[in-house]
Amino acid sequence: MKIDLIKNPSLLRVGLVNALKDCFPNSDVRVYSSSDYQLVLNEYDLQDVIIIDIDTDINLSETIDLYKNANKKIILWTARLDDTSLIDLFKLQVDGYFYVEMEKKELTVAITSILNGKYYVHPSLSFLLEECVRINHKTSDKPVGILSEREWEVLELVIRGYDNEEIGQSLFISVKTVRVYVCKISKKIEVPDRTNAVLKALRNNWIYT
Structure with a gap:
């Protein structure tokens, strides 16, 4: 596997490169900076x-379009949650949105999931899912046989932004039971966490809210 990283020189870049090489030892990791854009x-x-890295001084839209047209897996990386461009970048719907606080294990799981055709959004960027709700279609198309009726109810409340306690109160179940449901839902739809369960449901128009 070949992985390209576009990020200007810094100690953070060195750490990220080393993490990628540790996570995927048989991969070829190449690094570019703004000056290497051509x-x-x-x-x-x-x-x-x-x-x-979304802070790299390149034409992001042009680059993303280029890689999308070539059917490459695209991941945007950020170190700042207050970046005003994040919402617009989320509309581009690339394969992954990574945050600086990711550990090696999480990095491995996320990239592996993306290579298997899934999407990944770091939980710290979950506020971007509100935009995903807005830009998605207005109809729902739930697949048959994946989740139980109760699990769909839990997932819908997760999408609405309810925490476990609020879900429990709405459905008259304990917080422990809610956690079990959320875990089961994630496993059944093959995502690592509740943030990506929401993302997958919205991207596939399973639930509209």
Whole structure:
């Protein structure tokens, strides 16, 4: 596997590169900075995954379009939750949205999930899901046989932003039972956490709220 990282030189970049090499020891990890932008454009078809720091001084829209058209896996990486461009970038619906606080294990799970055709949003960026609700279709299309009726009810409340206690009060079940349901839902729809359960349900128009 070939992984490209577009991020300007820093100690943080060194740490991220080392983490990628540790997580995927048989992979070829290449690193670019803003000054290498033309090289990135010329070699866009030579990798499987590209991770782009949104603070890098490049044309993000142009780069994302280029890699999307080449069917490459695209991940946006940020160190700032207050970046005003995040909402607009979320509308582009790339394969992953990573946050600086990710541990090695989480990095491995996230990239592996993306390579398997899934999406990943770091829980710290879950506020972006509100935008996903707005830009999704207005109808729902629940798949048959994946979740029980009660699990759909729990998932709908998770999408609405209810915490476990609020879900329990709404459905007259204990917080412990809510946790069990959320865990079961995540396993059944093959996502690592509740944030990505919401994202998958919205992307597939399973629930509209």
